[in-house]
Amino acid sequence: MTVAHDRWQATGVPFTFISSAGGLSMVLQWPGAAYRSSEVFDTEQERIFRSTWLCVSRSARLPGPGSFLNIEIAGENILLVRNREGEVRALLNLCRHRGSLMCTETEGNFGRSIRCPYHSWTYSLDGQLLSAPYIAELSPEAREDRDLYTASATEWLGYIWVNLDPHAEPLASQMAPLLEARFDGEDVLAKYDTASLDVAHTVVYDVAANWKLIFENFCECYHCPTMHPELCAAVPQFRTGYGTVSGPARQGAELAADFSGFSLTGAATADPLPGLDAADERMFYGVLLWPSVSLNFTPDHVLCMRVEPLAADRTRVVAEWLFHPDAMAQPGFDPADAVKLFDVTNRQDFEVIELVQRGTRSRRFEQVYSPHEHLIGQFHEWVDDAMAATAGPTEV
Ligand code: FES
Numbered sequence: 001m002t003v004a005h006d007r008w009q010a011t012g013v014p015f016t017f018i019s020s021a022g023g024l025s026m027v028l029q030w031p032g033a034a035y036r037s038s039e040v041f042d043t044e045q046e047r048i049f050r051s052t053w054l055c056v057s058r059s060a061r062l063p064g065p066g067s068f069l070n071i072e073i074a075g076e077n078i079l080l081v082r083n084r085e086g087e088v089r090a091l092l093n094l095c096r097h098r099g100s101l102m103c104t105e106t107e108g109n110f111g112r113s114i115r116c117p118y119h120s121w122t123y124s125l126d127g128q129l130l131s132a133p134y135i136a137e138l139s140p141e142a143r144e145d146r147d148l149y150t151a152s153a154t155e156w157l158g159y160i161w162v163n164l165d166p167h168a169e170p171l172a173s174q175m176a177p178l179l180e181a182r183f184d185g186e187d188v189l190a191k192y193d194t195a196s197l198d199v200a201h202t203v204v205y206d207v208a209a210n211w212k213l214i215f216e217n218f219c220e221c222y223h224c225p226t227m228h229p230e231l232c233a234a235v236p237q238f239r240t241g242y243g244t245v246s247g248p249a250r251q252g253a254e255l256a257a258d259f260s261g262f263s264l265t266g267a268a269t270a271d272p273l274p275g276l277d278a279a280d281e282r283m284f285y286g287v288l289l290w291p292s293v294s295l296n297f298t299p300d301h302v303l304c305m306r307v308e309p310l311a312a313d314r315t316r317v318v319a320e321w322l323f324h325p326d327a328m329a330q331p332g333f334d335p336a337d338a339v340k341l342f343d344v345t346n347r348q349d350f351e352v353i354e355l356v357q358r359g360t361r362s363r364r365f366e367q368v369y370s371p372h373e374h375l376i377g378q379f380h381e382w383v384d385d386a387m388a389a390t391a392g393p394t395e396v
């Protein structure tokens with residue numbers, strides 16, 4: 001059956017959606033253009049990445065009042081600033097006088113205020129205009145409402161999350177349905193207390209593929225027996241083609257009997273994280289918080305992967321291995337063995353994801369999904385709903 005899908009037609013790309021016959025008839029696949037068209041990418045930037053919560057940085061990178069990070073989200077230059085009360089603010093890096101960028105450094109400390117280098121208009125760490133030379137000579141109308149534009153910002157799991165919509169619904173409204181669907185009410189995240197952990201290692205992957213192909217891959221473990229021998233040795237359940245994210249059960253998956261930790265050699269890197277009960281000390285959990293995060297929980301560490309679309313066919317993935325600070329303080333602490341298991345797995349994933357990206361160039365490109373890949377349907381539905389939204393934030 002062929003059905004037109006009007007949600008995507010607004011992008012200007014003539015799409016035809018084909019629903020697969022049989023067991024998974026509700027899973028709508030997307031045409032190749034959905035993964036390689038710059039028009040679709042721009043529309044996604046507008047309708048998804050300018051109006052959803054995105055994980056952008058570890059909180060610890062803003063250590064105290066005045067510290068800032070200069071980041072880019074969906075073409076917008078944002079200054080993340082910790083104010084004097086210790087809260088994170090997201091301010092547009094755009095002076096309200098004549099529109100100059102105010103800061104080109106990637107990180108640092110503003111001290112008590114933010115001063116534009118052009119004519120010295122000066123703003124508080126919350127973005128309020130504090131002073132400007134000869135401002136009394138401006139008309140009252142010109143002086144009115146000259147504070148910096150803001151985006152929404154909050155902290156969760158030890159990460160800073162930003163939504164370019166200054167009036168965004170709370171982060172929980174985006175995350176709660178995803179967590180509920182995955183963990184069925186169990187507060188798995190609390191046990192791992194990700195906010196208390198520190199980054200022991202970071203790898204940045206530059207993937208020549210569309211961001212949606214990366215999430216589609218993360219949605220299923222059908223490829224695990226073929227692609228991931230090392231991961232399957234650590235977590236035997238993955239040999240069935242069902243991962244912890246793709247179900248069918250909502251529990252985590254147990255480590256192999258001869259593995260004492262989630263690592264390439266099977267050795268533990270550190271003691272189990274302090275909040276875990278005995279069963280979780282041998283479990284692996286995963287959850288996808290689209291459109292920006294894959295979180296993976298192991299007995300002694302958490303891996304957070306942030307997915308940052310750069311172009312229709314290019315995506316940056318930032319992987320951070322988080323360990324407990326007490327473990328990292330131990331003499332001889334070395335995360336390399338643990339890092340290798342996920343790193344090997346990631347590189348295997350990204351290699352085949354790039355092959356699919358190349359496949360999207362064919363006019364005959366199409367996909368069909370096995371029952372193992374049912375979660376892709378939920379991801380597509382979420383993206384389709386977001387793309388159906390008529391407008392992003394107007395102020396930003
Ligand atoms: S443009 Fe910033 S002070 Fe003039």
Ligand SMILES: [Fe+2]
Pocket residue numbers: 217223224227228345349
């Ligand atoms: Fe994989």
